[in-house]
Amino acid sequence: MQGSKVLRQAVQGKWALVTGASAGIGLALAEQLAAAGVNLVLTARRSDRLEALAARLRSENGIEVRNITADLAEPSAPQQLLAATEESGLAIDILINNAGFGYSGEFAKGDAAWQRQMVDVNCAAVVHLTGLFLPEMIKRRRGYVMIVASTASYQPVAYMSTYAATKAFDRFLAEALAHEVAEHGVKVSALCPGPTESEFNQVAGLREMRGRSSQSAEEVARLGLEGLVEGRSWVIPYSAGKAMVFMQRFVPRRLVSGAAARMFRPKSR
Known part of the structure; x- marks a missing residue:
């Protein structure tokens, strides 16, 4: 795999922290x-996957790779990551907030603790990590922060209600921060993928939908990173998603949310 020229010119030799790096989009972003x-600096809950990934990336690219096993559902995890990088003397110039998960099904029938954990990982950990690493980027007058959101962030999604709400939070946070820190030489971007080849559907319990193709995680990662270094505050990495978001501007919200509800309604209901 060869990194794009625009990306290499912007970030070669810097240090990046990638959360949720063991699979899916996070793994593709690391690659x-x-x-x-x-x-x-790679972090995820599964140390065996991290170790295998780190060994491969070192061998293929001649870079340094450090692993930190951490669960971002734990409130102490972001501070743990900051302490580990500071103790090693690493200046993190690229923060990739990718860790997250979803849930598909009726909200009232879902596990309340699982829903709360989703908010903790998808939102609270993102705020905490970004708040810890962003000030030093501002001081150095350089840096990049990516927050992985979703095209689900552009409308309410019944039967994925908490997930879509967390991703709306993530997108709004990224877009707002992009304006706050631009004058300091720091770029912030929300990556908003749609259906992607990953473990997301399996973890979320989301059924496959006929006629709905999935984009490769590699393409999502490449387009997201290129958009980040180019200074785009949000990136939708596929044409159908861009068209969908554009068309929603001209349709009443109740129709948009109704269509989403019909799309994601469980078959058994």
Whole structure:
């Protein structure tokens, strides 16, 4: 794999922290950064996957890779990641807030603790991590922050209600921060993928939908990172998603949310 020229020119030799790096879009983001010559701090819950990934990326790209096993559902995890990087003397110039998960089904029938944990990982950990690493980027007058949101952030999604709400939070946070820190030389972007080849559907309990193709995680990662270094405050990495979001401007919200409800309504209901 070769990193894109625009990405390599912007970030080669820097250090990046990638959360949720063991699978899916997070893994693809780590691969794309490694191919661009970026040194990596990888974190996820599954240490065996991290170790295998780190060994491969070192061998293929000649970069440095550090692993930190952490569960971002734990409130102490972001501070743990900051302490580990500071103790190693690493200046994190690229923060990739990718860790997250979803849930599909009726809200009232869902596990309340699981829904709360989703908010903790998808929102609280993102706020905490970004708040810890962003001030030093501002001081250095350089840096990049990506927050992985979703095209689900553009409308309420019944039967994925908490997930879509967390991603709306993530997108709004990224877009607002992008304006706050632009004058300090720091770029912030929300990556808003749609259906992607990953473990997301399996974890979320989301059924496959006929006629709805999935984009490769590699393409999502590449387009997201290119948009980040180019200074785009949000990136929708596929044409159908861009068209959907554009058309929603001209349709009453109740019709949009109704269509989403019909799309994601469980078959058994």
